[in-house]
Each structure stands twice: as C-alpha cells, then as structure tokens.
Amino acid sequence: MAGLRERQKADREKRILQAAVTRFRADGYRAVRIEDLAEAAEVSVGTVYNYYRTKGDILIATVTMEVEEVLDEGEALVANPPEGVADAILTLIFGYYDHSLEYLSKEMWRRAMALSIEAPETPNGRRYLDLDRRLAGQVTALLETLQARGAVRADIDPATIGQLLFNDLNMEFIEFVKNEEMTLAALRDRVAAQIRPLARLIATKEEP
Amino acid sequence: MAGLRERQKADREKRILQAAVTRFRADGYRAVRIEDLAEAAEVSVGTVYNYYRTKGDILIATVTMEVEEVLDEGEALVANPPEGVADAILTLIFGYYDHSLEYLSKEMWRRAMALSIEAPETPNGRRYLDLDRRLAGQVTALLETLQARGAVRADIDPATIGQLLFNDLNMEFIEFVKNEEMTLAALRDRVAAQIRPLARLIATKEEP
DNA sequence: GAAAAAAGTTGAACTCGCTCATCTTTGCAG
DNA sequence: CTGCAAAGATGAGCGAGTTCAACTTTTTTC
Numbered sequence: 001m002a003g004l005r006e007r008q009k010a011d012r013e014k015r016i017l018q019a020a021v022t023r024f025r026a027d028g029y030r031a032v033r034i035e036d037l038a039e040a041a042e043v044s045v046g047t048v049y050n051y052y053r054t055k056g057d058i059l060i061a062t063v064t065m066e067v068e069e070v071l072d073e074g075e076a077l078v079a080n081p082p083e084g085v086a087d088a089i090l091t092l093i094f095g096y097y098d099h100s101l102e103y104l105s106k107e108m109w110r111r112a113m114a115l116s117i118e119a120p121e122t123p124n125g126r127r128y129l130d131l132d133r134r135l136a137g138q139v140t141a142l143l144e145t146l147q148a149r150g151a152v153r154a155d156i157d158p159a160t161i162g163q164l165l166f167n168d169l170n171m172e173f174i175e176f177v178k179n180e181e182m183t184l185a186a187l188r189d190r191v192a193a194q195i196r197p198l199a200r201l202i203a204t205k206e207e208p
Numbered sequence: 209m210a211g212l213r214e215r216q217k218a219d220r221e222k223r224i225l226q227a228a229v230t231r232f233r234a235d236g237y238r239a240v241r242i243e244d245l246a247e248a249a250e251v252s253v254g255t256v257y258n259y260y261r262t263k264g265d266i267l268i269a270t271v272t273m274e275v276e277e278v279l280d281e282g283e284a285l286v287a288n289p290p291e292g293v294a295d296a297i298l299t300l301i302f303g304y305y306d307h308s309l310e311y312l313s314k315e316m317w318r319r320a321m322a323l324s325i326e327a328p329e330t331p332n333g334r335r336y337l338d339l340d341r342r343l344a345g346q347v348t349a350l351l352e353t354l355q356a357r358g359a360v361r362a363d364i365d366p367a368t369i370g371q372l373l374f375n376d377l378n379m380e381f382i383e384f385v386k387n388e389e390m391t392l393a394a395l396r397d398r399v400a401a402q403i404r405p406l407a408r409l410i411a412t413k414e415e416p
Numbered sequence: 417g418a419a420a421a422a423a424g425t426t427g428a429a430c431t432c433g434c435t436c437a438t439c440t441t442t443g444c445a446g
Numbered sequence: 447c448t449g450c451a452a453a454g455a456t457g458a459g460c461g462a463g464t465t466c467a468a469c470t471t472t473t474t475t476c
Contacts, residue, residue, distance in 0.1 A: 114322035167379035
C-alpha cells in the first residue's frame, strides 16, 4: 500500500491540476494568478512550484490530457479508415479539430503553442513536442494503410507526405486559434480545400 | 527643416532600436531588461515605452527589418526563377532560410513567433502576420510564374498549393529554431526531402 | 517509542515588465 | 524676451511569476 506521503502528493497534484482546468477556462489563463490556484487547491504558492516548474507547465499538463483523448480516437480511425483518400484524411483531421475546443479555449491553445515554441527544452515543452510527433505519426500511419490497400500511389513516401500534411493542418490550426472570430466550419473548409487537391495527386483512382 | 523636437524623437527611437538589436543578440532577448536598453540608449524606462508598447514590440521591430530584406531578395528571384520546379521553389526558400540568422538568434525567432501567436491583435502581431502573408504570397507568385511557363500542371491552383508549401516551410522553420542544435544544412535537407516529391507531382515534365 | 534523517511545505522577498502623476523641454504668440 | 501651452521624458511604484531559507511532517533507524 502506498504510504501517506505518496497519497498526499498525488492528491495535491490532482487538486492543483483540477483547479487549473477549472479556473483557466472560467477566467482565462492570463487572469488566473498562481496564488489563485494555490488557494483553490489549498496549498501554498511554493507548493504549486514544487509540482510544476512554471505557470506554463500547468497549462501544458491540461493540454496533454486533451490531446491524449484525441490520439485515442485517431487510433481507432487509422485502423479502419473510410474508402477515399481525401475522405480518410479529412475524417481524421476533423476528428482532431472538433475535439480541440472541448476543454481548452483558444486563448489556452495560443499560450500553449507559444510555450512549445519558446521553451522547447523544458520537460513539458518536450511533452508537447511528443504529442505533435504522435499526431504526425497517425497521419503517416493512415497513409500507409491507404497505400497497403492500393488507394495511394506506390511511389510516394507516406512519412514525407504525412509530415507535409501534418505541417499544413497544424499551421492552419494555429491560424484558427489566432483568430478569435474564425469558426470550426471555416477551418474545416480551408483545410479541405488544401487537402483535396493533394489527395487527388497521390491517389491511384479518380477522387470524387 | 525638421524641428528640434522631431529630430530628437527620431534620434531616440533609432538609439533604442539600435540598442535592442545589439543587446538582444549579444546577451539574449530574455536576459536584456528594458532598463538595460534605456541605459544603452540614454533615455529613461518610461521613454522606451513611449516609443514601443511592449518589450515584444521592440523585438518585432527588429524582426521586421530582417524580413523586409529577405522579401526584397525573394522579389528578384520570383521575377526570374530557375528552370526546374523543385529548383525554383528551393532556391527561394533557401534564400529565406540562409538569411534568417544574419541579425536574429534562434532565441529571438522563438520569442517573435510565440508573440505572433499569443498576441495576434496587437499592432506588431498584425505586422508579423502581414510579413507571413507576403512570404506566402511570394511562394504563390513563383508557382504562377512557373505555371505560365508551362513547367507546372495547368490543373493545379497556385494559391492553394502555395499556401500548403508555405505552411510546410514555416513549420519546418519553427522546428529549426526550436532546436538549438539543428544546423541550416539539416533544415535545408528536411525541406528539400518534402518539397521534391511534391514538385514531382505538380510538374509537367520529369523532374531531375 | 524517541531521535535523526529525509522529504516536502511555506510565504516573504526578489525580479522585471509596465504604468502614470509629475516635471522638463520645446514651440510659439504677443 | 517673456509667458504660456503642448509634447514628451522621467522614475518611483505596482503586480505577478518565481525563488529559497526556515519550518513542518513523514519515514526510517536503533
């Protein structure tokens, strides 16, 4: 059985993260002070820093929870994708997009992305990078499945085109969170307009 | 003739920006305090804020200088690009990359990019966005030139593929500045590996 | 079960970006 | 040249993230 100390630690960490998820969404990342989180989690400011190195780390931890879910759903889809190349790719990508705002606001995404660029060497910066890599990996895996099925031309390299695709959908997602007015539907339209022509180029059969 | 007041203003602004360019590169963006810039420019802290709204704005001003130069060179190349599709695209992109570290460190790029994501609504966030758009525009313009020449298939849309390409080269550049170890040569290799297959897909003739 | 060691918590203090009430300089009218 | 208005410079002070030396709690040792 876990010792008292260990249980208390796990409990405190959970309380801090829970406070963060709640307050960040309710009041905005910026507006929430570490002192507020400490108060809500019933610990001191110093203790918060014992569990997370920076305020940004707390945010990345919440983003990670969100993205893990998205990755799980993607897994299922990659195993058994729809028929057409464009359909398969867009179903996967739209799955990512549609879940993105479930727990996180655009402000939180902006800050998290800014952090992953600014502090790539911190443990949590690395964690974010790893999530990105796994997402890119799913896109590649999907292309491989489609190629094995004979739907994608044999002379293209799934890893290369997968990275190209992922870079595109990632940049478009960045533009989406940067623009508070932009809707999910508009994001989908933009990306579809870019993916469809590419799908046509790499498909073996005529794409609809 | 310009009045004394006006001359002094212009002079102070120049001194602040000059101090920023010098010190940011020498000591790192983070390590340089506004007070240091004020001292170097022989003005007070408050005066620095009279010319630039935030520390980030000062950085964006230096980035803007850099990118304007790159855009000028790109202009010349777009007007008269090399023969092959991959060659033309890569020459343009490598021109961007090779100049990127002339005045700016990777740390400065990271901070500038983070800022453009986090604060897209500020005057300088918008300015950065505009630079991005102009770079993407050059890629599109290049594809149009190549298409007019008959080197690119008539059934592809330069704006769409141009955006896709730009998203890719932009994301790869982000990965480059995130990784302090990565060399320009490695960046070039990665991007070439992604652009070449795409160039083959959109070209009319066999690409080398 | 007491004492020592290890682990973890605490909050006052520090830093640095940024603001604003006050002061100084410049331009101009009479 | 003098006095006044406008423009701009100034730096003490504020707020929020972060640190760290002292304190408290838990675990281990004998």
